[in-house]
Amino acid sequence: MxxxxxxxxxxxxxRTDERVVEHMNHYHLNDYAVASSQFSHTPGIKAKDGIEKARQIIAEKISALNNEIVFTSGSAESNNLALKGIALANRAAKRNRIVVSKIEHFSVLDSAKRLGKEGYDIAFVDVDGEGFIDIDHLKNLVNDETLLVSIIHGNHEIGTVQDLHSISEIVHKKGAYFHTDATYSFLQIPVDVKKYGIDLMTVSSDKIHGPKGVGALYVSEDVIIEKITDGGFQEFNLRGGTENVSGIAGFGKACEIFxxxxxxxxxxxxxxxxxxxxxxxxxxxxxxxxxxxxxxxxxxxxxxxxxxxxxxxxxxxxxxxxxxxxxxxxxxxxxxxxxxxxxxxxxxxxxxxxxxxxxxxxxxxxxxxxxxxxxxxxxxxxxxxxxxxxx
Amino acid sequence: MSFPYSEKVMEYFSHPKNVGEIEDADAVATEGSPACGDMVKLYLKINPETKSIEDIKFKSYGCASNIATASIITELSKNKTIEEAKKLTWKKASETLGGLPPAKVHCAVLAVDALRTAIENYEHKMGLLKEKKSTDTNIIEKRLKRVINPLTGLEVLKVNFVKKIDLDDGIITITVNLDSDHPFANNIREEIVERLEPLWDIKKVYVIFNDENERH
Missing domain, CATH: 3.90.1150.10 (Aspartate Aminotransferase, domain 1)
Incomplete structure (x- = not known):
């Protein structure tokens, strides 16, 4: 052989799709300015348009609103922002418990453990022999003190896909927020964030033939988080720093091609x-x-x-x-x-x-x-x- | 491209020497366990006159460095006397292979341990011990120290895996907390027997599983 x-x-x-690379190159070679508000120079506005187009494509794919998509440097950052952002925004709240599954990606597990050191009570949900969340265990763990529950949608290692709809019902019954890391299932398993009742969702570009180093966090309009990267008003003041214009545009293109x-x-x-x-x-x-x-x-x-x-x-x-x-x-x-x-x-x-x-x-x-x-x-x-x- | 293994390790990994079993081996030893992801089993044929290792073969469950170190140990000890072979160190094995990544040094240690245990077993069997101590529970526990519980990856003596040790007139009976239909039940039984039966004053070793009452 x-x-x-x-x-x-x-x-x-x-592998990045050639059409994505081509699209990105436009933003490397032509519209390469820092994306800026409409009250700026033309190159900046053009760069901003590239970002907004991508935002719209991604929002449509998950039935979200444009202003609910926050671009990040990838899933790890999105997961950090989801967990720590919720925790920071709710410091004064009485809710002190965060529930995650035992099969999360390390960016969720370690964020949760970090918050555990800050005083949060972290609880880990069991899974069964095929990697499905033990629903009874989840019901036991989610109580009136629970602030956030984070459960991975499609698991990166074993591929098991959780039933987001029924999990979000359990979480919301107790008034907690629900975050899911949909990095590995994104677009392969369609998700309607409104119908499923998802408050925060992590998605990533490089799993769908887009560039590395770009991701997004869906943050429902009804949810307030605090930013964890200071240094500018970018991304609805939820993530400081110059936007990765070509990367974001490439992410959008990859979604379009999918x-x-x-x-x-x-x-x-x-x-x-x-x-x-x-x-x-x-x-x-x-x-x-x-x-x-x-x-x-x-x-x-x-x-x-x-x-x-x-x-x-x-x-x-x-x-x-x-x-x-x-x-x-x-x-x-x-x-x-x-x-x-x-x-x-x-x-x-x-x-x-x-x-x-x-x-x-x-x-x-x-x-x-x-x-x-x-x-x-x-x-x-x-x-x-x-x-x-x-x- | 930086690859963690030396060319020599990769060569031995791809084409290991002295693989297999020796049916009428004079000494056998196993170190490591599938639970740890590393396991080496050595078979030795030793000339009773010259005490020289005339043949040595290995079997290995593990990563590339495990396979390569086991292979190199067989080459380095072949045609050596058991006294010479006892002096073989993991450092020598590692050097001969052009070095091992730090995280994989334990593989060389494991292979050398297996060689030493095999020689020790032979000395017990052939009455070559300088000092003959009677077997007691301490000696049994010492010998079982490195046996690993396949379910947890922990040493059997540390986690209540060994429920009972009986010693009666040269017959040892070890009761373990494992069902006989566990995929590795036979391996565990074999490993325990292999570690205890070579003791010079032991005639027979029995391993009893949860669902068994009688000696097999």
Missing amino acids: EKRNVYLDNNATT SEEDVERIKYLRNDLYEQFKSGLKGVQLNGSSDFSRRIPNNLNLSFDYIEGESVVLHLDMRGISVITGSACFSRALQASHILLAMGFSHERAHGSIRFSPSKYTLKEDIDYTVHHVKEVVTKLRKLSPLVEQQ
């Missing part, structure tokens, strides 16, 4: 990958939602019994295939994925987990190439493994 380069790490980030047909194709490729592994290899376990309609379309997470993920990743890398693992050996902290452990999995299952994440640029040939090499690598490593009983 001829060597190919197969990038299957699109839950982490994606197509349902691509999602359907990605689903087909993802399902094909799974079916081929299931029928071609023994000891393969699916991590995350087994109901694929409640899974991010571009996510497949599997554990291969008796072998360790870093070895798999390295072997596949030598064959041109890019994937990641939840194994401790792979992480900078040498800790197994907190998400897989929160789901009640053993350390071995976390160590043996591999995430496959295709995109619109993935071809059927890439999938077949991947299946072929994963089978070879898994077989090779199992021959080496002391955990496999000798035949």
Whole structure:
């Protein structure tokens, strides 16, 4: 088999679409001024127009109003702004509890922990074996003292998609705010923020073939947050600093280009990958939602019994295939994925987990190439493994 | 491009030497556990006259450095006497591989530990010990120290995983808090037996799981 380069790490980030790059270049080379109010010079107004067009596109995609979209430097900043912004704006309030799930991204978990040090009472919601929020546990944790609940929409590692509608009902019954990190599900799983009752929502550009370093936070008109980056009146006075005009324009363009047909194709490729592994290899376990309609379309997470993920990743890398693992050996902290452990999995299952994440640029040939090499690598490593009983 | 592993590590990772098992091995040892993501098992064939390691093979569950260090240990100790092999250090193993990333040094330590444990097992078995201490609960606990509970990744002795240790006339019975149908129940049983049975005055070791009452 001829060597190919197969990038299957699109839950982490994606290739920027050429049309996005072209659109961005206009703002690098032509309308490159600092975006400014209408009472300024023409280049500044043109730059501002670029931002506002993007804002409108993104607002429409989630059924929000234009002035409810705040551009940031990406999901991590959006998540920080959501949690800390709410906390800062409500210091005087009696509500002292913040509830997050155990499978959040570190930008939510660590923001919550930081607020815990500031005196907030942080509670962590359990998930079940497929990564779904334990609704009864959530109901127990959300009380009259709860200020904010933050639950990730589609999980970056295991792909499980939460039922935002029913979660927001529980949260609002107690008068708390509801934030969701929709970074990984954005546009792949449509969300109507008004219908679902979402107060704050994080979205990001680089997961949908837009540029890196741009994201947004949807902040409902009815919610007041305080800014955490001082230094200017930009973004409705919610984020100081010169706007990343080309990045924001590129984000808007990426949203405009995004197509349902691509999602359907990605689903087909993802399902094909799974079916081929299931029928071609023994000891393969699916991590995350087994109901694929409640899974991010571009996510497949599997554990291969008796072998360790870093070895798999390295072997596949030598064959041109890019994937990641939840194994401790792979992480900078040498800790197994907190998400897989929160789901009640053993350390071995976390160590043996591999995430496959295709995109619109993935071809059927890439999938077949991947299946072929994963089978070879898994077989090779199992021959080496002391955990496999000798035949 | 900066890759965390040296070329030599990658070479051994891609093409490990001395992989496999030795059926009539004179000494066997396992260190690490799947729960930690690192596990090495060594098989040694030792010449009873010369005390030289005539053959050594390994199996490994773990990352690239785990596989590479296990492989290099087998090469460095092959055709050495057990006294020479005992002097092998993790530093030597790491140096031979052109260095390891700091986070992966423990892999070399693990491989060297496995070699030392295997030799110790052999010495027990062959009556080569300078001083013969009778096995007691302390010695048993010391030997089980590095056995890891597959469910939690913690040492079995620390987390009430080992429920009971019985020692009676050279027969040890270890009762553990694990069901016999756990995927790694057999590995745990094997590992415990492997660590205790080589003791010179021990005849038999039994491991009893939650759902078992009798000795197997």
